[in-house]
Amino acid sequence: MNKTELQANLEARAQLFKALGHPVRLLIVNLAHxxxxxxxxxATILNLNPATISHHLSLLTDAGLLSLKKDQYYHTYSLIGDVLNKTLDEIIRLPQAELMANVEEDAYRNKVLKSFLKRGRLVQIPRQFKKEQIxxxxxxxxxEPGREYLEREVNRILLEFHEDVAALRRGLIEHHLMKRDKGIYWRPTEAQDH
Amino acid sequence: MNKTELQANLEARAQLFKALGHPVRLLIVNLAHxxxxxxxxxATILNLNPATISHHLSLLTDAGLLSLKKDQYYHTYSLIGDVLNKTLDEIIRLPQAELMANVEEDAYRNKVLKSFLKRGRLVQIPRQFKKEQIxxxxxxxxxEPGREYLEREVNRILLEFHEDVAALRRGLIEHHLMKRDKGIYWRPTEAQDH
DNA sequence: ACCCTGATTGGATGAATGTCAAATTATGTT
DNA sequence: AACATAATTTGACATTCATCCAATCAGGGT
Known part of the structure; x- marks a missing residue:
C-alpha cells in the first residue's frame, strides 16, 4: 500500500461516518432495520421529495450500510447488519503504518529541537514545561540507562549542552528523566520508566 | 419527553457521527488516543493553521469525544474512551417511542388505503403487488383468525369490497393472508403467520 | 505594567451538502 | 405502441462547512 491508498482508506472511514451524520439518514437506517x-x-413516511430520498439512499449504499434489490420497478433497500456491530473504535483506529503515512507525528518535537539546539548546543533552556521536556x-x-554517575560526571556531559548545568540537572530530575540518591545519578531503564 | 426533545436527541446522535465524518478529525482522534x-x-503535526485545528477540536469536544484540561496556557485535549466502545448500532437505534415521534411509519399504508378504499369499497384492485398487499x-x-369459512361465505364478505370476488380470493391466497383446503377457507392465526 | 505564547473568535471565501422541480430512465401493463 | 409507475439524474438554490487571516483573549514571565 502506498501513501495515496492509505489516504483513500482514511477517506473511506470518514465517508461511513459522514453517511450517518444526518438525522434523516439515521431515521432511514432505523426504518430499514x-x-x-x-x-x-x-418518501411518504418521511414527508420528503423522492429525489431527496434517492440522494440519501445512495449515500447510505455507497457507505456500505444498505443493499439494493430490484423487484419489478421497486428498488428495495435492506440494512446490511454486520457493519453496525462494529464499535466506533474498530472503525476509527488506524494501523500504525497508516497513521504515519498521513501525519508527521514528530513534526512538533523536531520543530522544538530545531529551534533550541544549534550545532549540538542548547541556545537557551526552554521556559515552557512541554518544550523543556522535549x-x-x-x-x-x-x-546509559542503569549506569551510575557521580555528579561531576553528570556535569561534564551536561556542559556539552549548556553552561547552566545545575538547571539542567534539576530539570532532568523534575521531568523524571534521571534519578538521584546520595550524590549518585542514574537514568532509569525503559522498564521502570512508567 | 416531548417531540422537540426527541428530535434534539436524534440531532445529537447525528452530531456525533458528523464530528467523525472528516479525515482530519479521524487523525486527531488517533493522535489523541x-x-x-x-x-x-x-497544528504542527497535521500542517494546518491553529484556527482550523481549534475549529475541529471544538466539534470533537461538542460531540463528547474529547475532554479539555487547561494547563498553563496550553489546552490539552484527551480522548474520552468509553464512547468509542459503543457499537454503531447502539448509537443509531432509536427506541420505538422516538422513532414514532419523528416519523409517520404508516403514512405510506394510509396513503395507499385512502386512494383505493372509498366509503369502505374498493375503487379498483391495485395492479402493483405491494399496494395489493396493503x-x-x-x-x-x-x-376471524382460525375460523373456517365456506366459499360462499367468503364471497359474501368480499362482495362488500368489490364485485370481482374471484380476484380477491386469489389475491388473499397468493399473499398468504388466507389458506384454502378442499373448498374450506381460513385465516391463519398470528402465530402461524410467519 | 509590558511582552510572549498558545487558543479562540469573527469575518471572508471557496467547497460540499440538502432540497426540490423537471427531465430521463427502467420496468410493467393495457 | 402507448401509457403508468417508481427511481434516478440534472440543474438550481440555499445552507452548511473547512480553511485561513487578523484580531482578541488568557496565562505566565520579565
Missing part, C-alpha cells in the same frame, strides 16, 4: 423499504415508501529527553540520551 | 495533545502540537391486509381483517 424494521423491514426492507423502497424509495416511495420512505529538549531534556534528547539530552538524556547521552546517559 | 496515543497521548493527550495540545492545539499547537496538532389493501388485502385491510380486507382480511374482516375474517
Amino acid at each position: 424494521i423491514k426492507p423499504r423502497h424509495g416511495e415508501e420512505l 529538549v531534556l529527553e534528547k539530552i538524556v540520551e547521552e546517559f | 496515543i497521548k493527550p495533545r495540545h492545539g499547537e502540537e496538532l 389493501v388485502l391486509e385491510k380486507i382480511v381483517e374482516e375474517f
Whole structure:
C-alpha cells in the first residue's frame, strides 16, 4: 500500500461516518432495520421529495450500510447488519503504518529541537514545561540507562549542552528523566520508566 | 419527553457521527488516543493553521469525544474512551417511542388505503403487488383468525369490497393472508403467520 | 505594567451538502 | 405502441462547512 491508498482508506472511514451524520439518514437506517423499504415508501413516511430520498439512499449504499434489490420497478433497500456491530473504535483506529503515512507525528518535537539546539548546543533552556521536556529527553540520551554517575560526571556531559548545568540537572530530575540518591545519578531503564 | 426533545436527541446522535465524518478529525482522534495533545502540537503535526485545528477540536469536544484540561496556557485535549466502545448500532437505534415521534411509519399504508378504499369499497384492485398487499391486509381483517369459512361465505364478505370476488380470493391466497383446503377457507392465526 | 505564547473568535471565501422541480430512465401493463 | 409507475439524474438554490487571516483573549514571565 502506498501513501495515496492509505489516504483513500482514511477517506473511506470518514465517508461511513459522514453517511450517518444526518438525522434523516439515521431515521432511514432505523426504518430499514424494521423491514426492507423502497424509495416511495420512505418518501411518504418521511414527508420528503423522492429525489431527496434517492440522494440519501445512495449515500447510505455507497457507505456500505444498505443493499439494493430490484423487484419489478421497486428498488428495495435492506440494512446490511454486520457493519453496525462494529464499535466506533474498530472503525476509527488506524494501523500504525497508516497513521504515519498521513501525519508527521514528530513534526512538533523536531520543530522544538530545531529551534533550541544549534550545532549540538542548547541556545537557551526552554521556559515552557512541554518544550523543556522535549529538549531534556534528547539530552538524556547521552546517559546509559542503569549506569551510575557521580555528579561531576553528570556535569561534564551536561556542559556539552549548556553552561547552566545545575538547571539542567534539576530539570532532568523534575521531568523524571534521571534519578538521584546520595550524590549518585542514574537514568532509569525503559522498564521502570512508567 | 416531548417531540422537540426527541428530535434534539436524534440531532445529537447525528452530531456525533458528523464530528467523525472528516479525515482530519479521524487523525486527531488517533493522535489523541496515543497521548493527550495540545492545539499547537496538532497544528504542527497535521500542517494546518491553529484556527482550523481549534475549529475541529471544538466539534470533537461538542460531540463528547474529547475532554479539555487547561494547563498553563496550553489546552490539552484527551480522548474520552468509553464512547468509542459503543457499537454503531447502539448509537443509531432509536427506541420505538422516538422513532414514532419523528416519523409517520404508516403514512405510506394510509396513503395507499385512502386512494383505493372509498366509503369502505374498493375503487379498483391495485395492479402493483405491494399496494395489493396493503389493501388485502385491510380486507382480511374482516375474517376471524382460525375460523373456517365456506366459499360462499367468503364471497359474501368480499362482495362488500368489490364485485370481482374471484380476484380477491386469489389475491388473499397468493399473499398468504388466507389458506384454502378442499373448498374450506381460513385465516391463519398470528402465530402461524410467519 | 509590558511582552510572549498558545487558543479562540469573527469575518471572508471557496467547497460540499440538502432540497426540490423537471427531465430521463427502467420496468410493467393495457 | 402507448401509457403508468417508481427511481434516478440534472440543474438550481440555499445552507452548511473547512480553511485561513487578523484580531482578541488568557496565562505566565520579565
